[in-house]
Amino acid sequence: MRLQRGQVAYLCKRGYGYTLLSAGLKPFWHLMNTEKHTPLMQQYHDIRREHPDTLLFFQVGDFYELFFEDAKKASAFLGIALTARGKSGGEPIPLCGVPIHAKEHYLHKLIKGGFRVAICDQQEEPTPGKLVRRAVTQVLTPGTLTDSKLLDEKSASYLFSFYPGEREWTLLFGELLTAQLWATTVPANSERIVESELARFFPDELLIPNIKAAKPFIPFFKKQGYFTTLVDGDIRSDGNATAQEWLQRFPENTQQLIQKHESMRLALYYFYAYIKRTQQTSLDQFNQLFVYKPEDFLVMDAATQRNLELIRNNQNGGYTNTLFAVMDGATTPMGSRMIKKWLQRPLIKKEAIVQRQDAIAAFVCEMPFLQTMQQLLASMGDMERMVGRIALSRAQHHDYTALKKCLEVIPEIRVQLQQYSATALFNVISSHMADFSALSDLLHRALHDEPGGNKLIKAGFDQQLDYMRNLIENSNRSIVELERKEQGETTISSLKIRYNNVHGYYIEITNPNKHLVPERYKRRQTLVGKERYTTPELLSLAHEIERAHAQIEAREKELFDQVKRTVAEQSTPLRKLAHALAHLDAIHGFAKVAYNNGYIRPTFTDTRDITIADGRHPIVEQNAQTGFIPNDTNLNDAQSLWIITGPNMGGKSTYLRQVALLCIMAQCGAFVPAKRAELALLDRVFTRIGAGDNLAAGKSTFLVEMEETASICAHATKKSLVILDEVGRGTSTFDGLAIAHAVIEYLYTHIGARCLFATHYHELTTLPAQYPGIVPFYAASKKTDSGIVFLYKIMQGVADGSFGIEVAKLANLPDEVISKAVEHLKTLTEHEQAYAHHAVPAVPADVSGVAESDCVRRSSQERSRKMDDRLLQENRRLKEKIAALQKQAAIITELQNLSLDELTPKQAFDLLWQWKDHQA
Ligand SMILES: Nc1ncnc2c1ncn2[C@@H]1O[C@H](COP(=O)(O)OP(=O)(O)OP(=O)(O)O)[C@@H](O)[C@H]1O
Ligand SMILES: [Mg+2]
Known part of the structure; x- marks a missing residue:
């Protein structure tokens, strides 16, 4: 690696x-x-x-x-x-x-x-x-970090504990800073569900029990790229007894559930054993366990989450060009993390979705309300993590001053929310905001606004501290008086009393005045051009000052510890408050994005129909320089499976993703980019998009494609949305076409899910003739003298070609290659026409019974495709060669322009890495 x-x-x-x-x-x-x-x-x-x-x-x-x-x-x-x-x-x-x-x-x-x-x-x-x-x-360790500088502020940091029992497996996700624990139990051998849940939570560290049954899972997790840690723990030892005690902190009904599921008890046990070793103080914080079922949320398998680039893009794993990047309008990091959690776990219950929509609508309809809330939330910072550190005794003075600022704003937020008491979600949020006026007052009186040195506690908070500070001020004045007195007695006007960390206070006299130094002066140090002295009087004064400083420090620490204890006692209501504010900020963030981008509120019907007028792709529309072309969607019983053809670059994949993204956004409670949207409540969204291999897992491109398709056939239901983009293209034309054909038939006849299927197999567009709910659509384009023009309109009907060569021209394939391709295409088309004369036009429903003449036509197409493939390979080879040469040239230029004298070894090393990466 x-x-x-x-x-x-x-x-x-x-x-x-x-x-x-x-x-x-x-x-x-x-x-x-x-x-x-x-x-x-x-x-x-x-x-x-x-x-x-x-x-x-x-x-x-x-x-x-x-x-x-x-x-x-x-x-x-x-x-x-x-x-x-x-x-x-x-x-x-x-x-x-x-x-x-x-x-x-x-x-x-x-x-x-x-x-x-x-x-x-x-x-x-x-x-x-x-x-x-x-x-x-x-x-x-990656999963136990609490310091904000070490954590990604937009990501919750989960520690995952996995226990594979014989009959069922438990997946446990713990977040240290919010003290939240989520657990789900799945039947044994449900690797796919484990993958999906891991993709949802994206834990920083995976704990695997050091037992025989769990070891085979290490490669399974490592192949997916997770950081794994083997955890020892003898379940028969004392450790188990203390773990049992720890489990008793959960509510009675949770404990009963844990007793019923041995794998859940053991997953908790190994989680406990690991935390005890690394972050013991955090164990006391966990007192609730949310037990959930994966299907309590809209199910999206790992491939779907990846394909739709919900949170991370597929280029470098970053947030750019993802749904999260578009939807993250939150003002605080805790709000951003909440939005991320919502996108990873869309809802399936209409009431809960409508609650979020109502709250968003309140913001969108009242701009002043939205703006005021934004200002108020801006002073919140990352209260959730602040409170987490306070509860774990890892907070510093700045966390407490930040908390003070947050608490000062809470009353105003409550007043604002009271104006919208008819909005259920705002009421719930308000109800979690306890009255913190006493705590706020304490922090206000106690905490020094600008801490540093002996300044943790504000003047006026403690009499004893104030008295000692006065003493210091007086002694400082005494130093100045002593300096003046010594200047007078020695008649050396340049005499100075100074201080440094090594020698403390000393009297400094320049060499020309040395002869005036009295005998009572004791020399401490000789420097170029000056001497340093001390006197018994200065020594005793310095001692007094030092003692006062130490006393102040001790008193400040004592007072600050008292404040810390008082705050820590309130950590549970503070956590609730932070959680409520994170919700509020997430709602406010969704509202801001909806307002800025002109999104609308979707409605949910009790049918399975998906009707969208003028839908837009939320990510592509942000980058579309010449404006985004909206499209309609009407997936209903009359047209439940769309077969979409059209030229390369015509907008098919964009459209497919757009429909899936809009449905997901809507089930998160968000508004959507469209003119109107009446949607079905989906139980699952599946996508099979693009070519992705998983060489590390020993899987070829085509095998991955087939596995994803198989999973769709196995798990999709009538209430699911299935997006299939060019299924079957990863193998020979015949095999690919046959598989695509069979998959469509299976989805239509056996499952009945709403489905969008984009393809270049034009043969599939004859399927609608056999099945009433299968309908052909195409991405419109126009061939003009100067080349192809993409209209990006999805229309009912069949496209008249893929225009691959036109797109190749756009990609700047060398002229020579293009003109050769045109020649080859001409020959191939002539061949095809000659054969087509004898061919049967329709595609047979049963692929096994292909007629002889049809075979002739197909073999012509096969040859044509092979030729296309060769051209494509040539194009790719040339492009790669040019790109490699360009990279090398850039490095040489950079090397020539380098000034080696100004480079530190670290910078040189960095550059080497950079160049090496570029070459990779
Ligand atoms: N509705 C639209 N409005 C504006 N631009 C669009 C629209 N749809 C797609 N595009 C632009 O066209 C590009 C290509 O679209 P897309 O990848 O969806 O084409 P495609 O039909 O799937 O092509 P291929 O068959 O080669 O996979 C997109 O990256 C986007 O920039
Ligand atoms: Mg495509």
């Missing part, structure tokens, strides 16, 4: 990190002879032994240092210098380090790169001659 820069985050989330980890972090320290080490290295080895499979960040002063293999791995991965310190067994000890103030930057890279990191901090102030106490304070 080769990790590419820029793709690192995506690839590692998709699991390559595990390979890196297991390949890169073989325990080595037990091999070390630790006897001859310095006390520091001895301490390092003792701690190291406790944390195998991690990179140990070992604090030494202002740096985290990494030693031995850790240093080699980290320096290579991070592009930082590898040096050496001291010796071990006669060999220099490899060392690299990162400054503590920049740790987030490096930790982010390492965790996303698939490493686990143990942070070992100094536990006391260093004193000369004594070894500083150190301990591991955090173990960071």
